[in-house]
Amino acid sequence: MEQELLARLNQLHEDDEFAEIVKTIMGIPASERDYELLGQLARAYNNLGRYDEAMEQLLVLAEQGKDDSAWHYRIGYSYYFLQQYKQAVGAFTRAYELNPSEDLEEWLEAAREKVERSERQERRAAAARAEREQRVKEGGNQEPFAGMDVSQFWENSRYAIDTYVCDPPTEKMIALVEEELGGYKLPASYIALMKVQNGGIPRNTCFGTEEPTSWSEDHIAITSIMGIGLEKAEALGGSSGSRFMIEEWGYPDIGVVICDCPSAGHDVVMLDYRSCGKDGEPSVIHVDQESDYEITYLAPDFESFIRGLRPDEDYEIPAEVTLEEDLRKVNEAPFSPLLAELCGAVTEVERVDLLIRSVAARIVREKGYFALHADEFSTLMYDVQFWLYSRVHPVPATEDYLKQYREMIAFASGFGTGGYAEAFVTDWLKDRINNGMIRKDHGKLQLVEGAEADIVARLKETAGDEEDRTWP
The missing domain is CATH 3.40.1580.10 (SMI1/KNR4-like)
Known part of the structure; x- marks a missing residue:
C-alpha cells in the first residue's frame, strides 16, 4: 500500500499536481505520516510557493534528515525563496556533500551570489542611513x-x-x-x-x-x-x-x-x-x-x-542606435550552441536559421529592439523554439524545457535578447496547452499532429513578409 501511495505521489509530482499531493497527504491521519510522506508534503509546499509551510514540515524532520541529501536540498530551497540566503548556502552545501550533482552545484552558486549581493545592499543601506541621520542631526527638523x-x-x-x-x-x-x-x-x-x-x-x-x-x-x-x-x-x-x-x-x-x-x-x-x-x-x-x-x-x-x-x-540609448545595433545582431551574430545544434538538425526546411533571423528582424523593426513579449511574432518565436527543441529532444519534461529555453535565445551572448521575463514563456506554454497545440501528459510536452506543419508555414510566411518588405 505504501509503495503504491508513493508511486502515485511521484506521478502527481511529474504531472505538476502539487495541490493534489497536499490534499492526499493531509487526508492521511497525522500519526501515519512518516518521514517519507512528510518529505513529499514539504516538496509539494515548496513547488506551490508555500515555503513557510514547507519549512515547518522540514524542521520537524531535522534530526532524521541530517544525513539525507534530499532533506537538505528541500530546506535549502525553502530558505532560498524565503530570502534567507546564508542558511540556503549551508543547506545546499551539505546536500552537495552528501550527494553531489550538477543541479545542486547550480543552486549553491546561485545562493552564494545572492548572499554577496545582499551583503553589498546592506552595506550600502547602512551607510546611507548613517549619512541621513547625520544630515538630520545637523539640519534639524x-x-x-x-x-x-x-x-x-x-x-x-x-x-x-x-x-x-x-x-x-x-x-x-x-x-x-x-x-x-x-x-x-x-x-x-x-x-x-x-x-x-x-x-x-x-x-x-x-x-x-x-x-x-x-x-x-x-x-x-x-x-x-x-x-x-x-x-x-x-x-x-x-x-x-x-x-x-x-x-x-x-x-x-x-x-x-x-x-x-x-x-x-x-x-x-x-x-x-x-x-x-x-x-x-x-x-x-x-x-x-x-x-x-x-x-x-x-x-x-x-x-x-x-x-x-x-x-x-x-538613461535612454537613442532609439536609432538601438534599432541599428539590434538589426545587426539578429542578422549577423552567431546563434547559441544549443540553437545552432537544433537548427543544424533540420533537413526538411531549407535554411531555417535564415527564416528565424528574418522573423527576429521583423520583431526589431516593430519594437525598435530585440525582445520577446506576448505579441504575435514573439509567440511565433516561442513556437519555433519548442518545435526545434522537441525534434531533437522528443517529449521533454516541462521543467527541463523551461530550463533549456534560457539557453536558446534568451541568454545567448550573440543572437539573444539579453534576458527574459519568465511569465511570458510560462503564459505562452499554458495557452498552447489550453488551445490544444501542445499536449501535456504526465508532465511531458509534445506538439499535437499538424502543429509542426502550422508552425513551419507561419515561420515561412512571416519571414517572407519581412524579406519582401522594402525599408528606407
Whole structure:
C-alpha cells in the first residue's frame, strides 16, 4: 500500500499536481505520516510557493534528515525563496556533500551570489542611513522638500488624473489607509507630497541603481506613485494597491508598495520598514518578481527617492542606435550552441536559421529592439523554439524545457535578447496547452499532429513578409 501511495505521489509530482499531493497527504491521519510522506508534503509546499509551510514540515524532520541529501536540498530551497540566503548556502552545501550533482552545484552558486549581493545592499543601506541621520542631526527638523518646486513634479494628463489622482488626503483618510496597510505609518515626506497632488505620474520616472535588475543595468523605472486613498484601484488602499500586490502577487510583507513599474506588476518600488519598525522612517527598495523577489536598495528615505528621480533621456540609448545595433545582431551574430545544434538538425526546411533571423528582424523593426513579449511574432518565436527543441529532444519534461529555453535565445551572448521575463514563456506554454497545440501528459510536452506543419508555414510566411518588405 505504501509503495503504491508513493508511486502515485511521484506521478502527481511529474504531472505538476502539487495541490493534489497536499490534499492526499493531509487526508492521511497525522500519526501515519512518516518521514517519507512528510518529505513529499514539504516538496509539494515548496513547488506551490508555500515555503513557510514547507519549512515547518522540514524542521520537524531535522534530526532524521541530517544525513539525507534530499532533506537538505528541500530546506535549502525553502530558505532560498524565503530570502534567507546564508542558511540556503549551508543547506545546499551539505546536500552537495552528501550527494553531489550538477543541479545542486547550480543552486549553491546561485545562493552564494545572492548572499554577496545582499551583503553589498546592506552595506550600502547602512551607510546611507548613517549619512541621513547625520544630515538630520545637523539640519534639524527641516520641512520636507525644502528648496524643491514640487508643483512641477507631476505630469498633467487626463489619464494620470483619472487613473491615479485621489482627493486631497485628510487626517482621517491617512489614518484609515495606514490601518488598511497593516499599521505602517506613512513617512511625513510622503504625506507632504500627496498634499500637493495625491498620487499620479511623475515627470521624471527613472532612478539610478548600482546593481542590475530585470529592467536595466543601471536604473529602474516607475509608471506611477500611489495616492493615499481607498476608492481608486491604483491608490495605496485600493483594489490594486499595496495589500493586493503583497497578498496576490507575493511581494514580501515588509512594508508598503508605493510605485508600479512598466512591467505591469512584475516589479515594484516599496517602502521597507524592516530596519525601523512600523512607526519609523522606511528606506526605499525595488523588488523584482522576475528575479525571485530580489531586493535592490534605492534610497534611505522617500524624500531622497523623489529627489533622485531623473528623466528618461538621462538613461535612454537613442532609439536609432538601438534599432541599428539590434538589426545587426539578429542578422549577423552567431546563434547559441544549443540553437545552432537544433537548427543544424533540420533537413526538411531549407535554411531555417535564415527564416528565424528574418522573423527576429521583423520583431526589431516593430519594437525598435530585440525582445520577446506576448505579441504575435514573439509567440511565433516561442513556437519555433519548442518545435526545434522537441525534434531533437522528443517529449521533454516541462521543467527541463523551461530550463533549456534560457539557453536558446534568451541568454545567448550573440543572437539573444539579453534576458527574459519568465511569465511570458510560462503564459505562452499554458495557452498552447489550453488551445490544444501542445499536449501535456504526465508532465511531458509534445506538439499535437499538424502543429509542426502550422508552425513551419507561419515561420515561412512571416519571414517572407519581412524579406519582401522594402525599408528606407
